[in-house]
Amino acid sequence: MTATFRRLDNRYGGGHSQATSTTTRYLTSTVTPMLNDTTKSLAEREELYGAAAELHQVVGWIAYDIGNAGEGQRYLRDALKLAQDAGDDALEAEMLAAMSHHAAFNKAHGVAVDMALAARRTAKRSGLVALQAEAAVLEAHGHALQANPSACFAALRDAESAFERFVPGSGPTWLTYFDNAYLSAKFAHTFRDLGRPVEAERFARQSLGMSDGYERGRLFNTALLASTLADQNRLDEACKVAATAVKMSKHVRSVRGGAYLADVGRRLAVNRSDRRVRSLYAQMTAAGVPTPV
Structure with a gap:
């Protein structure tokens, strides 16, 4: 069930087909009674805790994706506790990394760094270099948001060093999203927020x-590319790429996707009188994306 919910979330966004109510209903009706069953052996309970942690994480991401940050944080805290009860360092590191990501998006920059540092410590215990690379680049992004380039570059070097040891396809199934495309997106966010759009564009x-099945992520990354082009004042390319992202957003129900597109609009606001920008704003408005007044 977790794999099914995760696949739908990645493809269609958290707002598809009442995803939140469906997943929370499954948690309440099926998973919670299993967690409360005291007849299982310790080994069975640990396995169940791990599976429940994964599902709580998916529900947390869905809530986050539809703009319900408080509920998303609550489910991630529950996921973290379940991962700790399962004694699974890798899952625990993954939940801490997710918390860092949420905090960065919600502009809690100090929390983003703290959660990333905690994820790094736990990822090291797990021995999974993919998690070590992910946690390091999340720390780097937090430092970039805090305008701390020296700490940012140190963390980026650590992320690169860990990724050099990464073997594609290694690790648990819930980590299959991690690859070069995923890490590149994190690097792009970091360089962009450091004010270095040329490196961010690359x-x-x-x-x-990226792999097929991650349509929401493709929307995010397309909007990210448009933002790096906007920061370089390359209006023609920025507007064309952003228009492509707007078309993608019609098939993905994601508040975050709308936020990334709105961010592109803000970066183009200095050129709002340009016909290309005006045309893009019209397309955004038609898609329900707010544009600068």
Whole structure:
């Protein structure tokens, strides 16, 4: 069930077909009674805790994706506790990394760094270099948001070093999303928020080489590329790429996707009188994306 919910979430966004109510109903009706069953052996309970942690994480991501940050944080805290009860360092690191990601998006920059540092410590215990690379680049992004380039570059170097040891396809099934495209997107966010759009553009383009089934992520990364082009004042390219992302958003129900597109609009606001920008704003408005007044 968790794999099914995750697949639908990645493809269609958290707002598809009442995803939140469906997953929470499954948690309440099926998973919670299983967790309360005291007749299972310790080994069975640990396995169940791990599976429940994964599902709580998916529900947390869905809530986050539809703009319900408080509920998303609650489910991730529950997922973290379940991962700890399962004694699974890898899952625990993954939940801490997710918390860092949420905090960065919600502009809690200090929390983003703290959660990433906790994820790094736990990821090291797990021995999974993919998690070590992910946690390091999340720390780097937090430092970039805090305008701390020296700490940011140190964390980026650690992320690169860990990724050099990564073997594609290694690790648990819930970590299959991690690859070069995923890490490139994180690098792009980091360089963009450091005010280095040229480097950010290079990584944003690499991030588009992602696997099938991640349509929401493709929308995010396309909007990310448009934002790096907007920061370089390359209006023609920025508007064309952003228009492509707007078309993608019609098939993905994601508040985050709308937020990334709105961010592109803000970065183009200085050129709002340009006909290309006006045309893009019209397309955004038609798609329900707010544009600068």
